[in-house]
Amino acid sequence: MASSAIACSTPFIKKEDVGLSAFSSQSSFSMRNATKSVSRKIVSVMAPQQSERKPATTGSVKTAMTMTEKILARSSEKPHLSPGENVWVNVDVLMTHDVCGPGSIGIFKKEFGQNAKVWDREKLVIIPDHYIFTTDERANRNVDILRDFCMEQNIKYFYDIKDLGDFKANPDYKGVCHIALAQEGHCRPGEVLLGTDSHTCTAGAFGQFATGIGNTDAGFVLGTGKLLLKVPPTLRFVMDGEMPDYLLAKDLILQIIGEISMSGATYKAMEFVGSTVESLTMEERMTLCNMVVEAGGKNGVVPADSTTYKYLEDKTSIPYEAVYSDEQARFLSEYRFDISKLEPLVAKPHSPDNRALARECKDVKIDRVYIGSCTGGKTEDFLAAAKVFLASGGKKVKVPTFLVPATQKVWMDVYSLPVPGSGGKTCSQIFEEAGCDTPASPSCGACLGGPRDTYARMNEPQASYTYFLLEHKLTDHGKNRSFMK
Numbered sequence: 001m002a003s004s005a006i007a008c009s010t011p012f013i014k015k016e017d018v019g020l021s022a023f024s025s026q027s028s029f030s031m032r033n034a035t036k037s038v039s040r041k042i043v044s045v046m047a048p049q050q051s052e053r054k055p056a057t058t059g060s061v062k063t064a065m066t067m068t069e070k071i072l073a074r075s076s077e078k079p080h081l082s083p084g085e086n087v088w089v090n091v092d093v094l095m096t097h098d099v100c101g102p103g104s105i106g107i108f109k110k111e112f113g114q115n116a117k118v119w120d121r122e123k124l125v126i127i128p129d130h131y132i133f134t135t136d137e138r139a140n141r142n143v144d145i146l147r148d149f150c151m152e153q154n155i156k157y158f159y160d161i162k163d164l165g166d167f168k169a170n171p172d173y174k175g176v177c178h179i180a181l182a183q184e185g186h187c188r189p190g191e192v193l194l195g196t197d198s199h200t201c202t203a204g205a206f207g208q209f210a211t212g213i214g215n216t217d218a219g220f221v222l223g224t225g226k227l228l229l230k231v232p233p234t235l236r237f238v239m240d241g242e243m244p245d246y247l248l249a250k251d252l253i254l255q256i257i258g259e260i261s262m263s264g265a266t267y268k269a270m271e272f273v274g275s276t277v278e279s280l281t282m283e284e285r286m287t288l289c290n291m292v293v294e295a296g297g298k299n300g301v302v303p304a305d306s307t308t309y310k311y312l313e314d315k316t317s318i319p320y321e322a323v324y325s326d327e328q329a330r331f332l333s334e335y336r337f338d339i340s341k342l343e344p345l346v347a348k349p350h351s352p353d354n355r356a357l358a359r360e361c362k363d364v365k366i367d368r369v370y371i372g373s374c375t376g377g378k379t380e381d382f383l384a385a386a387k388v389f390l391a392s393g394g395k396k397v398k399v400p401t402f403l404v405p406a407t408q409k410v411w412m413d414v415y416s417l418p419v420p421g422s423g424g425k426t427c428s429q430i431f432e433e434a435g436c437d438t439p440a441s442p443s444c445g446a447c448l449g450g451p452r453d454t455y456a457r458m459n460e461p462q463a464s465y466t467y468f469l470l471e472h473k474l475t476d477h478g479k480n481r482s483f484m485k
């Protein structure tokens with residue numbers, strides 16, 4: 001992405017340059033690792049800024065807490081919580097999809113009885129999205145199981161698809177669950193959202209506690225509405241500075257994961273604050289939180305603000321109450337970044353922390369390009385891609401370029417929203433002129449591999465390939481983690 005136009009970055013620096021002694025003694029980093037990995041992007045590590053803080057809304061709390069601790073305290077009806085405590089949490093929303101839903105339902109029925117009812121028919125959200133546009137009978141059967149269960153339980157929020165030949169004939173159908181949850185108003189500040197998918201952390205963008213759980217846990221939540229959770233300690237990431245227009249939130253999170261490593265936030269909350277974060281749109285905040293799990297994070301969270309409230313205005317009428325970290329809240333570590341100096345980044349195979357500058361990879365051969373997924377298939381991701389084509393001055397793609405909008409709404413935006421600076425052209429027009437494939441039906445597409453007839457699935461080995469704006473894989477979930485921006 002226009003990497004050649006970007007100024008040079010700086011090499012790694014010594015510990016005295018960044019005040020590493022200020023790292024908390026509880027930090028999981030060894031000094032050796034920290035010295036190796038900290039770059040000039042961290043300009044200092046210091047106490048949280050206090051001028052921008054908003055008042056706590058959990059009035060009964062006497063001891064300072066982070067916003068993650070506060071959300072869990074409120075949902076477990078405790079006045080105070082500390083990291084490491086195990087608490088029974090009341091779940092506000094449980095999401096499941098066609099891959100994990102049938103298994104979760106099976107566990108629920110086995111443990112609670114064939115005639116058991118879910119704890120709350122209005123708090124369960126079921127979104128078929130993974131293996132949808134396929135003739136694979138087992139994949140189709142998974143969606144049928146969801147449909148039967150939703151009818152049996154009178155589930156309020158089931159985003160069904162029956163006509164696989166034309167997704168537009170299914171007005172209820174949405175697409176990728178994490179984006180659909182936000183677009184349909186299921187992400188609300190201060191709440192607890194659990195989902196049978198590791199990227200459920202995406203919803204932390206709304207100032208809520210959101211994390212992925214397994215089928216067994218989901219089966220238990222279906223029957224009780226509760227789950228035993230350990231309170232995570234919080235890492236705080238302060239990002240300040242004006243973000244150059246050639247960067248996206250994907251660059252920010254790749255920078256962070258490159259700094260702290262794939263295990264750097266294992267079972268920790270990642271709280272994102274600072275003027276750069278405040279300037280991000282909701283979709284960009286979702287990208288930021290989406291990838292905390294790539295660093296092992298339990299959840300990611302962005303304090304709700306006017307951007308959040310504006311986004312939610314026409315999406316939910318359910319009352320919610322945001323919470324914010326107290327001024328004296330304890331963070332395990334705090335990292336500061338000057339985003340104005342950041343360059344476009346990529347994550348090279350086979351790990352999201354294998355960070356490199358995009359311009360360092362200009363000689364890497366690319367076999368195919370895939371724009372899609374919950375990380376990179378949102379409206380703003382397609383607008384960004386269209387702007388790259390515009391800036392190229394009419395160049396054609398040289399490799400197959402696949403486009404998979406995350407949801408039905410994104411698909412419509414791709415076909416209807418004018419791209420700024422294009423004279424009124426839509427993304428779809430620009431993509432067509434550049435020789436890209438026609439935008440596919442919205443779903444996870446080839447992100448999780450899927451059955452062999454999945455659109456854009458890579459069914460034969462290729463020497464090298466890339467995912468544009470995507471952090472996942474085309475054949476094997478977790479195996480072909482070939483990461484490019």
Ligand code: SF4
Nearest residue numbers: 199373374444447448
């Ligand atoms: S788009 Fe990919 S990462 Fe996101 S939920 Fe679907 S399979 Fe998982």
